[in-house]
Amino acid sequence: MLFFLILCPTPWLQYKGTPFPTIIEVLILEVTFEIIREAGIRMPQPVGQALSIVGALIIGTAVVEAGIISAAVVIVVAFTAICSFMFPAYAIGIPIRILRFFYMLLSGIFGLYGLFLGFTVMVLHLCGLKSFGVPYLSGLSPFIPSEQQDTLLRFPKWMMNSRPHLLSKEDEVRQDTHRPAPNHHEGDSR
Structure with missing residues (x-):
């Protein structure tokens, strides 16, 4: 939402009432979700599952009601978090979680060009391995x-x-x- 604003319909651009740019909102929620996920993994299984679900619900509701983060960002981050559980092995998901932050930073700084730049750098790195x-x-x-x-x-x-x-x-x-x-x-x- 920081770049190519002309592509968004006008009503979507008027929802903004939060103090942070979208990239900062996404980074705050992603870091918070990663902390909750790691805490849930290290706790006993029944307690860890309850902590993850309740923690995500309470934090998501609190940040939206406080006006710190928009509801649309919470929905997008929650959807990506659910999709991140598709990997069958936990170890496969770790590099992807790290690369997600790299791509977010590049996209936040350079927009769509940053996303393509990050993808190109990754493919060039894989070609050299x-x-x-x-x-x-x-x-x-x-x-x-x-x-x-x-x-x-x-x-x-x-x-x-x-x-x-x-x-x-x-x-x-x-x-x-x-x-x-x-x-x-x-x-x-x-």
Whole structure:
């Protein structure tokens, strides 16, 4: 909301009655939510869950009624917080939580250009990484259509006959990639 205000309808621009810019509101709520989340994780499970739910409700209601943060920002931060629980492992979510603050700061300072700048820096960093001597984005770059069987969607094992070229120079054939036979049940006359 700090940049490209012309894209917003006029009634949306009139809701502002809070003392802080939107980026400061979002950062305050995000930091508060992270504190509540970390406190909930370190407490015993039943107490931690109750603390997280009650703490978020009380703090969200209090900051809106006090006029410190707008209700729209509370809704957006709550939605992103709920979406952050989609990651199956806690350790996967930690770098994303840190990058979220990085992207918020860049977007708050430079607007949409900052968001694209942050994304570009992240992709360039990933292009330079290597894992066990293999480039981190080896499945995507260079783009080889025959090696895309295991990139975004995992094909069945029997369809992946050859290894990626970057991984093996000597033995390109995978082991035991035969198509499974259909299951026949006892007493089935078909």
